[in-house]
Amino acid sequence: MSNKEEEFVVGADGLDTDREKDIGQHIGYRYDVNLVPDLKFITPFLQKYIDKMGWKDLNWLEDVHMGYEEDQAAVFDRNINGWVTIPDSIKLPDNQQERDMIARELLIKFQMSENHPMVDLNNAYRKF
């Protein structure tokens, strides 16, 4: 994680409103879930993916953002209802748009991997 991001995510307590201060707990997400993507930051891998799928934009990946699992940068995988953590070796930029693109690329690589839990579930439960 970069210094600025660490300050934002790990350093800040996230207690802004009176209610949050009363309960000592941050309410809501720790990133902007409504942030629409800026396609000028798209990576070559993501461009290849959307071309293959026949889409003109990021489609379902518009709702994928870089989040945080405890204090680790992570991306949520809806197919397994769990977080995929970003390795420390990846240096993350301070720009949320660029971070989101990295999250999307990592998520696609995980979902399409042979090691994804859906492969086991598919083998075990697929009926037809």
Added chain:
Amino acid sequence: MAKLKQDKSHEMGLHEEQLKGRTQQRFFSIDESENLTYFHSFDVDTSKSATIDAQDMTPREINREIRELMEKGIGDITVDNPMSRHGVGVGILNRLNLTFSDSLGYFGCGLIDGPNVHIKGRVGWSCAENMMAGTVVIDGNAGSTFGAAIRGGDLVCKGSVGARTGIDQKGGTIIVGGKTGAFSGFMMQRGRMIILGDAGMNLGDSMYDGTIYVGGEVEELGVDCVPGEMTELDIRYLTEKLGNYDMKAPNGIEKMQKYVSGKTLWNYDNLEPNEKKLIL
């Protein structure tokens, strides 16, 4: 709690330890081969096409035929004479170009993850419910609960839609070229809804998160739905998105109104249960 006899209790599946969620760790290399489709999906070629005449087929037969064609590697399928049948084009977890030459009934194209569907007609209730990814474009009008519980992808109706559009929306983008009925965006949790025409009463009622853009008049806002500030990024996003489907805002994108959640219904903090006990 009385000490349970270990051997017997464990045989019965009973344990004393505190219950916790299960965790599982999986590792993968980000440098491994660049596979762009699900491991279990069919490898289809979109230059290979086939046509199904659904005149005398049941919905189950139509869905099975689509699947069998995908298994053969065909990536461009046209279904002629769908006869407004219900529940067709469902459960497709594959990249595919699918065209219906006429209208569909209820629950068309539900539970899909990946295909690009074009419906050259109208659709009944709950079109593309629980859609995960892909695009669904409808040339005509759509019934109620259009895109119910949609999680991702683009769902486009070029005409007008009924009530409760995008009820329980959890992601994705719903675009309506005409008007939308009452309670659109009800219990919306995430994603975007773009209404180019007017919206009926109680727009965005009890919405938890997400964004609604409206080009026409709003009859009445629902509980906790409030106007938001349109940004330059929003305008750029809407221009690109509408351009992808050859659609235009009647009064221009700059004049569209953005609505978001007021977040006054966000009541799930750890102190609330204790406060409720005190009151009761």
